Amino acid sequence: MNAPFEGIGASVRRKEDLRFISGRGNYTDDINRPNQTYAVFRRSDRPHANIISIDTSAAKSAPGVVAVYTAEDLAAIGGLPCGWQIHSKDGSPMAEPKHPVLAEGKVRHVGDPIAVVIAETKQQARDAAELIEIDLQDLPATATVTDALKSGAAQIHDNAPGNVCYDWHIGDKEATEAAFAKAAKIVKLDLENNRLVPNAMEPRVAIGDYDRHTSDYTLFTTSQNPHVIRLLMGAFVLGLPEHKLRVVAPDVGGGFGSKIYHYAEEATVTWAAGKLGRPVKWTADRTESFMSDAHGRDHVSTAEMALDAQGNFLALRVNTLANMGAYLSTFAPAVPTYLYATLLAGTYRTPVIYAEVKAVFTNTVPVDAYRGAGRPEATFLLERLVDTICHDTGFDPVAIRLQNFIPKDAFPYQTPVALQYDSGDYFTTMEVAMKNADYAGFPARKAAAAAKGKLRGIGISTYLEACGIAPSAVVGSLGARAGLYEVANIRVHPTGSVSVFTGTHSHGQGHETTLAQLVTSQLGVPFSQVEIVHGDTNRIPFGMGTYGSRSLAVGGTAMVKAMDKIIAKGKKIAAHLLEASVDDIEFADGSFKVAGTDRAKTLSEIALTAYVPHNYPITEIEPGLDETAFYDPANFTFPGGCHVCEVEIDPETGVTSIVNFTAVDDVGRVINPMIVEGQVQGGVAQGIGQALLEHAVYDSNAQLLSGSFMDYTMPRADNLTNISVATENTLCTHNPLGVKGCGEVGAIGSPPAVMNAVISALKDYGVRHMNMPASPEKIWGIINAGRKAAE
């Protein structure tokens, strides 16, 4: 019997799922250390206030309390660092106010931690936290970028005048102005990208541990990138060298970006464990998650397109205000700049683009990258703008896109906003998406819906996104304070099974399956004989973690490079055993063969020889079969595609139902089609959530109104439909696998498709644009106003 095909291209079932679906995962909260204590944070319930006094005496003497700490106790440690520095138009560095671990002198958002209580039980810590007397003097607060920029707005940080973090730009301003001056038509659109709460299924957890006999620290944490946390917390906050600090991120139940960042609770429990000589555990409750996990999106923008009379895009001008929240989260400054404005060419050959981005502090939870990070904001802006052009001018949404797409033969394509796309074919993804969505049959379906009293609309979006952020030298020149390479260590064990130590981290993506398939394909090792190890700085050489759909393109390529080294060494061993020249050894299907003969050695035989080197070229090569590669990509990868959404609206209630959703994506080479389909479906569900349901709402005093699932609408199965997913792939040209990435495409392409469909359904009611979420009340308001206007 032939072994089942389990290499690249096979829909192998996810090997991690047995433990996940049977409740046998090992999540951070499942970990308990001997003699453990429990931390509970006392957080601000005010958006902006001076701290007049904190009295911890009653809390300290409460039953079971081990310690109570405030900022005063943490004076010797640093603030939470920011990993990316943007420079403003005038060359000045961004305002980078201190982000204290516990509030110093002032609280700046609801949820800002003020004190921590550590007690024998969580219950005792909670009881004592309530006994801390905090005297706050309220200050005026702002939640929105527009309010925060008003003259006279409350100053959130002394060293950020006018609440401006940076005022940045990209592109050719003069050429853009010149193009606008000659335009036959200019279409302008004001739009907002709604603030979202990530809401990973597993709340954040952190356990600090300290061994006084070795002076080793361990942090168990819900992180997408344990080495990054080790570096940020060790070097910048606690002053601990790498060899004395181990960071473990075990099974993690979803991240979506929110678990990239280094958070105050991680530093607090690690520091306190050292101070107390006892493990300290903190587990967020859901309310804390809402007010302390970095939020996503929150842009206010104006977009203008200059067109000639034929509908060719001549120039794009964009002005965006980006909400940073009260402090700079780890990678926040990069999101509305290099992950957003550089994407504004999208799928179009717009010759000149100029974008200005002002990042603004407000009294809200810090905002950082959330699934898509900048690219959904750019895509929403562009694709709403294109449909608005059609609304204003009468151009057809399909025709105008086809007319302005970057031609198939134009790759590599240099955009006017820094990026150079290596490959793509937007014509094919759109053609297939329209076919799969039966776009041509829409008028008949619309008529059938109208007969039932329903408004039916169809919307298209096309998108281009950038994954696997790279290369290190370029991102460094743009302000990144880290490299963006990836690391893989491939260990072929003596009997031929393989352990892969990857610096990427799986928190739902299925790496244990997909990455094993790479080994099966390249080394010919059976899938069952491959183990993927991640999430522990003591086991993995180094790594930058998982975000920006980088694991396969960057981490997978590092594996390929390490496996190349394994094969190269294996050839030398094989040449020795087979008494042939190294140049004559070929490796295929797990076996080293002398070219043109049937003399061969399997990888297992080579591995055994490498570890039992009795008959071995010991003077030429070392024993063992264990290789490491660091891979720094030459460029981003550029997935793209087309999403088509069809909605039906109940005009009496304003309720929108997604009736059809079709995604056709170009994600590069597909390793596991089933996992790609799942990733796209999940991303589309989140995009539909953003478009129709999700909204982090602050009131005018910066109180978070949608602070629980009672008010924050998560997408649920009955909000969705069966999502049709297909791929039409072009290969990445600069990595050996040809892979691009699929983790975010769903969340990037879908929101404008949904909104274009909603607005198309409401065409008869005079709507030109609406901001997300397209809630029933908003839609009813439009219908009601349209009806009144018609009367």
Place this chain on the structure above:
Amino acid sequence: MYDFGYTKPSSLADAVAALAGDDEAKALAGGQTLIPVLKQRLNKPTKVVDLSKLGLSGITVTGDSVTIGAMTNHATVAASADVKRAIPALAALAGGIGDIQVRNRGTIGGSMANNDPSACYPSAVLALGATITTNKRSISADDYFQGMFTTALEAGEVITSVTFPVPAKAAYIKFKNPASRYAMVGVFVANGPKGVRVAVTGAGQGGVFRHTGAEAALSKSWSPASLDGVSISPDNMNSDIHASAPYRAHLVGVVTKRAVAAAG
């Protein structure tokens, strides 16, 4: 959760005694509101009196009434062939409360005693003109509801059952809050021995209320069309981030019509 005392009496008299004279004691029925409130430390009872051993669950259907024991959970009501036959709208309402977990724990007595302004059951009780029976007395629906989270129940009074007259026609339609899935506007319409009655939950600031405008129109002619031109003032409607008062007032009209259409 704060510490609290806990008792599970096995007779109604013991339960009443445990609650009597202690304003800070709380009765526990299905716990679908009380337990979350305790977990969030929003309530600090001296003791929790668990009513689950009092034998208060069960359904009795006669020719003209349905009596549901206070501790009967929603899933049981939803699945009851007798209720489905006598008042299908009531079984459907119970089957649409919360999710499976809530329906397996939540009880009609708990829902009635709590009188959450977005709960489903109060609309059925008020529209059908049900009678609430307690350890002390019988209370008509019209006297029972006294505003949001407020009822005619006195301290130490425990609901034992609710009796619904069987209507000729009835239906309940719920427009759910998109986030919480509670009723943002829920309308129960009934045409029965107590006349034409329309009760609205979720929408009003004072909790469940009767939509007298719709009742008058439907009394003349029981049809969706007879509600054309009937509107309701947004003045006493709830307003939140999901629905303003005018939108809720509009939805009351839409949902009432749909309920009448569903009732046939």
